[in-house]
Amino acid sequence: MSQANTKPPLIIVNTILFVGLPILAAVLVPLWGLTQGYSYALWAWAVLFLYLNGLSITGGYHRLWSHKAYEAHWGVRLFFALWGAGALQNSILVWASDHRRHHRHVDDNDLDPYSAGRGLWFSHMGWMLREYTTNAEDFSNAKDLMRDPIVMWQHKHYVAITVFMNIGLPLLLGLALGDVIGALLVVGLLRLVVNHHVTFFINSLAHYWGSRPYTDTNTARDNGFLAFLTYGEGYHNYHHIFQTDYRNGIRWYQWDPTKWMIAALEKLGLARELKRVPDFRIQRALLDMQFKRAQELAQGQSEPALTAILEREYQLFTDAINQWSQLQAERYERHREQLGDALEERRQQLLARWEQAALRDRFRELEISLRDQRKRLQQLMAQWQLQPIAS
Numbered sequence: 001m002s003q004a005n006t007k008p009p010l011i012i013v014n015t016i017l018f019v020g021l022p023i024l025a026a027v028l029v030p031l032w033g034l035t036q037g038y039s040y041a042l043w044a045w046a047v048l049f050l051y052l053n054g055l056s057i058t059g060g061y062h063r064l065w066s067h068k069a070y071e072a073h074w075g076v077r078l079f080f081a082l083w084g085a086g087a088l089q090n091s092i093l094v095w096a097s098d099h100r101r102h103h104r105h106v107d108d109n110d111l112d113p114y115s116a117g118r119g120l121w122f123s124h125m126g127w128m129l130r131e132y133t134t135n136a137e138d139f140s141n142a143k144d145l146m147r148d149p150i151v152m153w154q155h156k157h158y159v160a161i162t163v164f165m166n167i168g169l170p171l172l173l174g175l176a177l178g179d180v181i182g183a184l185l186v187v188g189l190l191r192l193v194v195n196h197h198v199t200f201f202i203n204s205l206a207h208y209w210g211s212r213p214y215t216d217t218n219t220a221r222d223n224g225f226l227a228f229l230t231y232g233e234g235y236h237n238y239h240h241i242f243q244t245d246y247r248n249g250i251r252w253y254q255w256d257p258t259k260w261m262i263a264a265l266e267k268l269g270l271a272r273e274l275k276r277v278p279d280f281r282i283q284r285a286l287l288d289m290q291f292k293r294a295q296e297l298a299q300g301q302s303e304p305a306l307t308a309i310l311e312r313e314y315q316l317f318t319d320a321i322n323q324w325s326q327l328q329a330e331r332y333e334r335h336r337e338q339l340g341d342a343l344e345e346r347r348q349q350l351l352a353r354w355e356q357a358a359l360r361d362r363f364r365e366l367e368i369s370l371r372d373q374r375k376r377l378q379q380l381m382a383q384w385q386l387q388p389i390a391s
Ligand SMILES: [Zn+2]
Pocket: 102, 202, 203, 207, 220, 236, 240
């Protein structure tokens, strides 16, 4: 393949930023450190800046603006717009529009701007260095964002804001701490380069390395180690199937500082309408994958006893799904009835509350049944892999 000749031209500014800055950091930061040294205060400021940039990208650019996983007070949006610009990953409008395309056309080499199918380097940062057709600006998928004055203000003044956040603020900090060059190098340059690469991991490594418990229809992976580096975005398999959920790591113990920040903002009255995918749908996705894997295994082995158990379990699974859909329809119907009759408002309200509680219980029962089934299936597969069932 003569790909070298057909590659689109380099984008000079991006090449300087994404290739030049890391080289500069790798040379200057240790050089100044060895000759002059850095104070602990500088390192602490650099970590603080790193988190403010990172969380503004994950909580703001990503979960708030790209996916509308919640709504935020204008003060919060302004904060994310400023610190997100400081991450130097383009404006909210460009970023979110690209990202929506990534979800819609994930792994499609012709339409996904950072398709994992084009290799690790391409999805990490190669995609930003050349004028690829997949980078063509098209905001038709971001009309809602164009109505947000903060988004448009940031888009218009992006260069000035990012220069101030990356050079102006570290400069002021350096003046205050009495170490201007140290602040520019550690809080400015090094922090920027580190944040770039950890957030780029979400597009590259999180599509290569990890497990696929929820879906295998795309390359996105769940990876706890990457979640630690990426402010919680490493649970990328979950995120690609349930992109409007404000959480990526849904278990309480899964490292997702972005979800903790959003939940804290809600407690402070600064965020609302946090979207959570119902547990039943999560269990259903997990079970779907389990059945798929179990059936593949059973087919390969032609084991009639196992096939029979799996068929029976699958029947229970479809029954639960049907019951759940029926409950959903019932809930919708009740809701409409209540809207239709305003006369007996008080009585209706009481009844509705009671019915809602009853419905909730039935939903809960179904969720538990799926959880139990998952455990059963897990045990069955583990046992069977150790010692195949004699038919
Ligand atoms: Zn992705």
